[in-house]
Amino acid sequence: MSVSSVVHSVIKHYPNVTLIDCGVGRESLLMTGQCIHSYDWTKPIENGRQLETAEMPWIVFIIVNRNGKDFSGSGVVLNNNWIITSGHLLLCRYNPCKVSNIRIYTGNQDINHLTDYHTIDDYFIPNEFRKGYQMSYDLALIRLSKPLNLMSNTEYKTINGICLPKEDIINTNDELALIAGYGAINDTTKLKGRPHMGWLKIMKPVFDSNDSNGTMITAERTPGGSMTCKGDSGGPLLQYINGRAVLIGVTKGGIMSNYCPKISFQTYYIRLSKHIEWIKQIVCQ
Known part of the structure; x- marks a missing residue:
């Protein structure tokens, strides 16, 4: 085709x-x-x-700790305060299980030279995925603790939604x-x-x-x-x-x-x- x-x-x-x-x-x-x-x-x-x-400039690197072990994935900036990513990165399906220390790295950073990161206020996963594990709802929205600075001193924005x-x-x-x-x-x-x-x-x-x-x-x-x-x-x-x-x-x-x-x-x-x-x-x- x-x-x-x-x-x-x-x-x-x-x-x-x-x-x-x-x-x-x-x-x-x-x-x-x-x-x-x-x-x-x-x-x-x-x-x-x-x-x-x-x-x-909308791509972010995400590190999340689940039960004492770090896992990583990618994400996307929607606006100054919100990131969208996959739900399974933030979902613990085993008890007891704790999700903590979520770090958001913006600006297309080099993975070998990560610098400043953003912390989060809260995150949200659709109930269809959190409870029913319906794959077509494998999403998460992350609300940042502080707004991103979208201003730039260069010709191009290094962070944008x-x-x-x-x-x-x-x-x-x-x-x-x-x-x-x-x-x-x-x-x-x-x-x-x-x-x-x-x-x-x-x-x-x-x-x-x-x-x-x-x-x-x-x-x-x-x-x-x-x-x-x-x-x-x-x-x-x-x-x-x-x-x-x-x-x-x-x-x-x-x-x-x-x-x-x-x-x-x-x-x-x-x-x-x-x-x-x-x-x-x-x-x-």
């Missing part, structure tokens, strides 16, 4: 949730929904490349999208350095149990293509519209061999357009 050269995303502003200048990064003007800006796919996400400073899509919108064809995160860069190697990005193909929904009736976005790794790996959970699946990034999905993960999926294995992303109402309720409460 051919891949559509046009993206389905439509950006919508949600007061008190998204920023007026959301989705603008250093390379934004090179990215549009009609013309996919190509990169060398052979570079270390798997078969992706390292992000430039401020290229995707991403845009959100119009509620309930879905792709009706196979399309290209971007992934990014702090995960492994191949089947045996953890990330060293800044977060990586790459292109992949998202599949037309089939509306069955495979994609939770269209509430999850499915992507299949093909030879030469990029794919999210262990540690990318909570990171963005995005498309660009007129130079602005819109978050169409949050990385959930898939079947892994060591760090990354095998060829032809599928990975899954929580379709954000199906969770806009929940996001608004939590952020605006």
